[in-house]
Amino acid sequence: MFRAFLTVNNYCPVCHEALYHHRADDAPPYVVITIVGHIIVGGMLFVEKAYHPELWVHVVLWIPLTIVMSLAMLPNIKGTLIGIQWALRMHGFDPNSPEALESPRDAEAARGE
Template sequence: MSDIVATDAADRPLKPALFKGWRCRCPRCGEGRALHSYLKVNETCGNCGLDLSKARADDGPAYLTILIVGHLMAPIMHVVYFEWQPNPWVTFSVFSLGCIVSSLLLLPRMKGMVIAYQWARKMHGFDKDD
């Protein structure tokens, strides 16, 4: 049983797949784009032909984005407020813009990583040989 698990893990290594997903590329070849139109998943990889229509990211990328942005912005906001005590409107404006921009940058990357994770762990139809 442990030989099968070791073979499966070596067959589709997780870390390279996640790195490819971070770049919004195909988790198998790393060349073709996994996403188009910001968050829409391509049907297939344009380079290797991997069927990406099986991917089910759903709300996972949004939750991960909120988690990361919240954990980055909250301590920064705390330090800025108690160190410099800016005007509340300045604080609101700067941190709102920071949250929006960082969320928009992270969301497609998180979706690519969720798709890559599903592929590497053979979830949601990615379990069949490609």
């Protein structure tokens, strides 16, 4: 689905489905922040309550974990959201919508790219 870390192919390389109709926009980072935030803040509070470690332990533990989890989740969440848009026939994924006629270039412009 992706040709780079977060760049979606215009067409599926296997079945040639037009993927450029997606409008993932800001949703993937929003969902990732929500999930990672809950895990990190919950973990931080638990570790502080249970072990009360030195401050540097929190810094060394939670900052890299936040970065790694966010980067690992972003492509998966973005793919999931685009899959949901496709399954619900949102935007140009609905063959009867006016957006279905747009070109990959029109879709890029509509996404502000």
